[in-house]
Amino acid sequence: MRRLTGWLFDVYAHGDDVSVWLIDDDGAAHHLRDRLRPSFFVGGSAAELRRVCEWITRARLSARLARAERYDVFAHRQRVVLQVQVQIPAQYAAIVRRVANTFPTLDLYNADLSPAQFYFFERNLFPLAYCQVRVDDTRAILEITTDDSRWALDYQIPPLRVMFIQLEGGELNPNHGHRAPLEITCDSRAYVIATHDRRQVVERVRDYLLRFDPDVIVSRWGDSFILPQLLDAARRYRLPLPLNRDSRCSPVMRPARSYFSYGRIIHKTLAHTLLGRWHIDLENASLLDYGLEGAIEVARLTQQPTQQTVRVSTGTGISAMQVSTAYRQGYLIPFHKSEPEEFKTASALLTGDKGGLTYQPIVGLHFDVAELDFASMYPAIMARFNISPETIHCRCCPDARVPEIGYTICRRARGLVPETLAPLIEKRMAYKRRLKQAAGEPQKEFDRRRAAAHKWLLVTCFGYLGYKNARFGRIEAHEAVTAYGREVLLRAKDIVEARGFRVLHALTDSLWIRKRGTPEAEYARLAEEIARATGLPIELEGIYRWVAFLSSRVNPHAGVPNRYFGARCDGELKLRGIEARRGDTPKFIQKAQLELLAAMTSARTRAELAARLPHCLEMVAARVDALRAGQVPLSDLAFTYRLSRDPQAYATNTLNAIVARELAGRGVKLNAGESIRYLITDYTAAVPSDRARATEFWDGSWGYDVERYTEMLLRAVETILLPLGVHAKMLQGWLAQELPVQPLRARMEDKRAHEYLGPLFEWSNRSVASIRSHIAACPQSSRGGG
DNA sequence: TCCTCACGGGG
DNA sequence: GTGTACGTGAGGA
DSSP: OEEEEEEEEEEEEETTEEEEEEEOTTSOEEEEEEOOOOEEEEESOHHHHHHHHHHHHHTTOSEEEEEEEEEETTTTEEEEEEEEEESSGGGHHHHHHHHHHHSTTSEEESOSOOHHHHHHHHHTOOTTOEEEEEEOTTSBEEEEEEOOOTTOSSOOOOOOOEEEEEETTTTSOGGGTOOOOEEEEETTEEEEEOOOOHHHHHHHHHHHHHHHOOSEEEESSIIIIIHHHHHHHHHHTTOOOOOSSSTTSOOEEEOOEEEEETTEEEEEOOEEEOSSSEEEEGGGOSOGGGHHHHHHHHHHHHTOOHHHHTTSOHHHHHHHHHHHHHHHHTBOOOOOOOOOOOOOOHHHHHHHOOOSOBOOOOOEEEEEEEEEEETTHHHHHHHHTTOOTTTBTOSSOTTOBOTTTOOBBOSSSOOHHHHHHHHHHHHHHHHHHHHHSOOOTTHHHHHHHHHHHHHHHHHHHHHHHTOTTOTTOOHHHHHHHHHHHHHHHHHHHHHHHHTTOEEEEEETTEEEEEOTTOOHHHHHHHHHHHHHHHSSOEEEEEEEEEEEEEEOSSOTTSEEEEEEEEEETTSOEEEESSGGGOTTSOHHHHHHHHHHHHHHTTOOSHHHHHHTHHHHHHHHHHHHHHHHTTOSOHHHHOEEEEOSSOGGGOSSOOHHHHHHHHHHHTTOOOOTTOEEEEEESOTTOSSGGGTEEEGGGOOTTOOOOHHHHHHHHHHHHHHHHGGGTOOHHHHHHHTOOOOOOOOOOOOOOOOHHHHHHTTTSOOOOTTHHHHHHHHHTSOOOTTOOO
8 A cells, every 4th residue: 555645637437447647746647547436317207217227237238227316407306317327437438328329218317427527526536636645556546535626726736747749830730731840849958850751750759758758748730630640650660659658548539520619610620639648739729828727727627637628618618517516416417418500580589689788889089988897797697696597487486587588586596507607706806816916927927827717617608508509508597697787787887877977888798987087996986886786796997098989990970889999097908809809910910000009008188199190100111111121020921710611612702712722722621610821922913823822832932912911001000090080091192102022031930839838837949949950951842741 | 782701709 | 528699891793
């Protein structure tokens, strides 16, 4: 018998047990095993359940059967069910499937959880919990416990060894034709495998894996290109390739999939996850903005293994948290449905057409404006008013009714959704409070990333409530949330106006208000008064020196709710809807807008803003000069677009369609939901394929279209300067000065990987330069590398 | 002018 | 293992 302490790193079913990986304080990995007997439940009449028992016994499935009573949240009562306790965790999914196929009319519960989830729930653990373990001589766990909590604000993360693996040239997509040598970075040193011999590549990778034994392999295009290529070569040449730490099995492959989310198609490439080691592909991981620390926070909170966590949506994450709550309470957990898409009728669209409240802002520049925001409004409403699929239309509380729509909501029993949400809201607030206090880096950065991760969980929680396929979703609950939201914003507006403020704009959960000579303390009092009246926390988001609400480009007299920008007194800029906020705007244009806004930030009056115009125009001229001189980095000129359909399905010849078809013609398999990146080479070219070029097929011989980029730049500049009366035509007059166009030399910049890894995992490309001279001697063909 | 296409939100 | 609905702007036909 032996004692171990360390972080719970990986859990999966293997053989008759589960494999458990622990990383100790010295960073050493321990492979242990533990017992797990997951149960699912079958609901039906007594006769039906008897038949299920007989069938399972006859089929000699490895399961123990028992009668059980469990709570059905939707029926609001205990239900007699058949408990099927699976004896071998690896067989759980197969046994569920056989029962479901044989008895398609019966209800199954707790029937689609992963072995890792069962393990976490049964042992009261979560990924990266710091654990105390007793093991016997065969490495079987006798006891595993933790003092760590998912709700702890401060927790240690194990000393993870990270290996970074990519093709040289970083974010260029090898599936779209990019070819370059493999580059491996570990312990702050980069190693380039500059050979076209696939056998040698595999051998070198194997050597590095054995030498560094990384806990985490972070890659670019590892899921869809590097790992499949390596595995294929390893198979062909019969070479061992220890990508897994668990040598008993191969990496787990999941096929590519496309799905509809957030109103657009998302494509997830083929995925390769590892056992006893993590593989994270930066190009196939969602939500990069909160980085690995944020992903670890989400894994801890949602009790999903980290490799899954980075590959699934936050909707799945919040669903997993609800499942955890239900499991803890002993509720029956329904299936995650996956009914096919269905078209809504016109009437359903009409009645469903009730979202947040939207005003038309008062167009133009405003000075000394305050913005009040309800904090996490929809989640706060769910928690405060107990909105949950099983609490709505409750029979026991006829007096508690949702405004406008009149549904009843239970006041007696706390709902599953509020139960899950409340601690999450609280934890996020705690991090945000801490961020406001003076704390040093990197602590602040951890808190920022964790709070950002929570934000996404909270936001999708609301969406999930209205999602047809959610386990704990119900459209009426969704409607109740927005109804409360409208009511609450109207109450706030009334209060503000009663205090003599003018409401310039209001949108779902925020108000922009103005009253001459208001001291800051009055806003705090106002926020308190609204919070008291509505029961929801509202905060002073900021006081703006100035804010510009933009008019519609179609109708210059009408304000649009979601296009505005402003400078706060603390120097922060806030932008919505303008080019700089959009993912399909080249960085070059984003930078130009931000530069103008930065110059305007400190102005307090219209006259002060106007005084900065000459400087602004000089900056614009400098940008145009840089364009003409070919000094703009290639990566700053690239457009990124997500394809909403397969290349051949495009009806019009937009640049997107042209580039997509061009790539497809070169043998690149493009799927709806994938992104393409391209530069505009000659916008007016007669031959469509000459108009733009995918970044992967761009080389120095292609120039970029200076005229076209200038035109787009000036339009973006107009967005910023129009509130000051400057039109694009005026700008053109200013800049009507011919400069020579020079050949272009540019390089892709590559910072994202480092940003993603964050302050926790320091690695650098410092030694790349020294190795690069070595590669220069090696010829590169279009089939080389990876 | 109408149609097609892609993006945002939340902090 | 997948929020919905809608408004907006740009550009092609």
